[in-house]
Amino acid sequence: MRELALNILDIVENSVKAEAKNVLISVVAEDNLLTIVIKDDGKGMDEEFLKNVTDPFTTTRTTRKVGMGIPLFKMAAEMAGGEFSITSTKGVGTTVTATFVLDHIDRVPLGDLAETMVTLLNDDFPTDYLLKVSVDGNEYEFDTKELREQLDGVPVNEPEILLFVKDMINENITHIGGAKI
Amino acid sequence: MKSIADIKAIRDKMQSEIILRDNSDSEAETRVVVGMATCGISAGARPVYNTLLDEVATRGLKNVKVTRSGCLGMCKLEPIVEVFVPGQEKVTYVEVNPEKAKQIIASHVVNGNVCQDYLIKE
Numbered sequence A: 001m002r003e004l005a006l007n008i009l010d011i012v013e014n015s016v017k018a019e020a021k022n023v024l025i026s027v028v029a030e031d032n033l034l035t036i037v038i039k040d041d042g043k044g045m046d047e048e049f050l051k052n053v054t055d056p057f058t059t060t061r062t063t064r065k066v067g068m069g070i071p072l073f074k075m076a077a078e079m080a081g082g083e084f085s086i087t088s089t090k091g092v093g094t095t096v097t098a099t100f101v102l103d104h105i106d107r108v109p110l111g112d113l114a115e116t117m118v119t120l121l122n123d124d125f126p127t128d129y130l131l132k133v134s135v136d137g138n139e140y141e142f143d144t145k146e147l148r149e150q151l152d153g154v155p156v157n158e159p160e161i162l163l164f165v166k167d168m169i170n171e172n173i174t175h176i177g178g179a180k181i
Numbered sequence B: 001m002k003s004i005a006d007i008k009a010i011r012d013k014m015q016s017e018i019i020l021r022d023n024s025d026s027e028a029e030t031r032v033v034v035g036m037a038t039c040g041i042s043a044g045a046r047p048v049y050n051t052l053l054d055e056v057a058t059r060g061l062k063n064v065k066v067t068r069s070g071c072l073g074m075c076k077l078e079p080i081v082e083v084f085v086p087g088q089e090k091v092t093y094v095e096v097n098p099e100k101a102k103q104i105i106a107s108h109v110v111n112g113n114v115c116q117d118y119l120i121k122e
């Protein structure tokens, strides 16, 4: 993938499919290390399945035999001198953690997190997201629960609202220095 | 700096529009669905999705919903966009990019003309 924000979108789609109600997306850049954590409260995986999940031939899909999402994210981390881990508890949730050496020549740029968030925000999928971005200690948080509260029943899917949200996230991430990651 | 509190103005405008929409006996909504599995995402489905959203917003189209789905089963032909116009058969567009996405909104969704060039080639 050309952006880590695309990997994030793909990994969060797993959480949505696992019927997560809440997903935390944390992106922290500090001391030449980028740490991305995606934590959900979805249905989780059992130990046996989890052992094989970083292998591209593990999937519960029916349309295709290979699951590539997790292996691709793992590869992106390892290529950039970082590490990848996934923990999961059946019935509790799953946490995916990937680290990247920021100035590593093969580190993929973070890319457009705002577009990723706006793509995920959809009333067809009742998942809530908490995005936390921190760059050298400067933080920005976007909480879709707070957004839904402010919207007071107006569907989040309205394109006009999504465009506003996209601009808002972009402005704030740029403000804390996140655009250059 | 924009914040979530600024959404109030848009929300108030939307609330009145939505009441109007519910009261008018408007036809059912058109759905535009983008495949957003790993294959779609790596082929460029996210910018396609966002271009569709931009077009629907800037044209002020009211009965059009842009949404996403999982793998549509033809990974090599991603990004795939399916258009469901009420009362008509589903139309599947393949290898869509942002330019094609704009065209799909302009000719198919707005004017009812299917973009023949973007369909699956036999």
Ligand SMILES: Nc1ncnc2c1ncn2[C@@H]1O[C@H](COP(=O)(O)OP(=O)(O)O)[C@@H](O)[C@H]1O
Binding pocket: A010, A014, A015, A018, A040, A042, A043, A044, A045, A053, A058, A059, A060, A061, A066, A067, A068, A069, A070, A071, A094, B037, B038
């Ligand atoms: N967050 C999660 N919660 C529960 N199961 C998951 C989660 N992430 C991945 N899985 C399981 O691991 C499999 C492999 O995931 P992935 O590599 O993204 O490929 P794919 O989504 O295409 O199957 C999924 O099919 C799913 O069964």
Ligand SMILES: [Mg+2]
Binding pocket: A010, A011, A013, A014, A067, A069, A070, B038
């Ligand atoms: Mg996946």
